[in-house]
Amino acid sequence: VQQVFKQLFYMISAVALNNLLLRKDVCSWSTGMQLRFNISQLEEWLRGKNLQQSGAAQTLEPLIQAAQLLQLKKKTSEDAEAICSLCTSLTTQQIVKILNLYTPVNEFEERVTVTFIRDIQMHLQERNDPPQLLLDFKHMFPVMFPFNPSSITMDLIHLPASLNLEFLNRV
Numbered sequence: 001v002q003q004v005f006k007q008l009f010y011m012i013s014a015v016a017l018n019n020l021l022l023r024k025d026v027c028s029w030s031t032g033m034q035l036r037f038n039i040s041q042l043e044e045w046l047r048g049k050n051l052q053q054s055g056a057a058q059t060l061e062p063l064i065q066a067a068q069l070l071q072l073k074k075k076t077s078e079d080a081e082a083i084c085s086l087c088t089s090l091t092t093q094q095i096v097k098i099l100n101l102y103t104p105v106n107e108f109e110e111r112v113t114v115t116f117i118r119d120i121q122m123h124l125q126e127r128n129d130p131p132q133l134l135l136d137f138k139h140m141f142p143v144m145f146p147f148n149p150s151s152i153t154m155d156l157i158h159l160p161a162s163l164n165l166e167f168l169n170r171v
Contacts, residue, residue, distance in 0.1 A: 001054075003141065003143060003144065005046070005051055006054050006141060007141055008056070009056035009057070009059045009060055010056075010141070012042075013060045013063040014137035015137050016035070016063050017063050017066055018134045018137065020066055020098065021094060021097050021098065024101045024103055028070065028103050028105045029104075029105065029109060030105055031067075032066075032067045032070025032071040033067075033071065035066070036067040036068070039060055039063060042060065043060070061089040062090055062135065065087045065088070065089050066087075068086060069090070069098055070102065072086070074102070074116055075110075075113075075116065077119055080116060080119040080120050081123060083095065083120060084120065084124055091127075091133075092120075092121065092125075092127055092129050093131070094133060095120060097133060099116070099117050100112070100117065
């Protein structure tokens with residue numbers, strides 16, 4: 001059950017983040033607020049079902065950081081440093097793309113300046129990020145089957161003749 005929810009939450013996170021990276025109309029402060037609220041509801045559900053050890057919440061980390069990136073101030077060099085230290089699960093390319101797509105929804109917000117984006121890129125230039133922008137939402141985590149040894153020893157097992165397993169020898 002834990003593995004199923006980890007996979008499901010990864011797919012939710014990947015599809016949501018990919019949509020964020022591809023659609024300018026959803027890159028805003030209000031979308032960041034809505035995403036963060038929805039993610040907190042998912043995390044609360046995991047806690048309620050006692051699935052916090054499943055790894056499902058960790059698969060949401062890039063989406064959480066993208067939501068926080070949309071909500072942070074984006075003006076000063078200190079803001080750039082805060083973004084760089086916060087967004088460790090996002091690649092440089094993803095951070096820059098979200099900042100480029102950021103669209104103010106009211107007159108109190110401003111667009112992200114080119115200078116600020118260059119400042120971010122300068123802070124993140126030493127990172128060794130993979131060159132991909134989008135997450136692979138078809139990624140499958142390996143399935144792990146726990147080993148539960150049997151209490152029955154092999155010398156106590158009787159094999160019926162109807163199974164036609166005469167070629168097996170007891171050692």
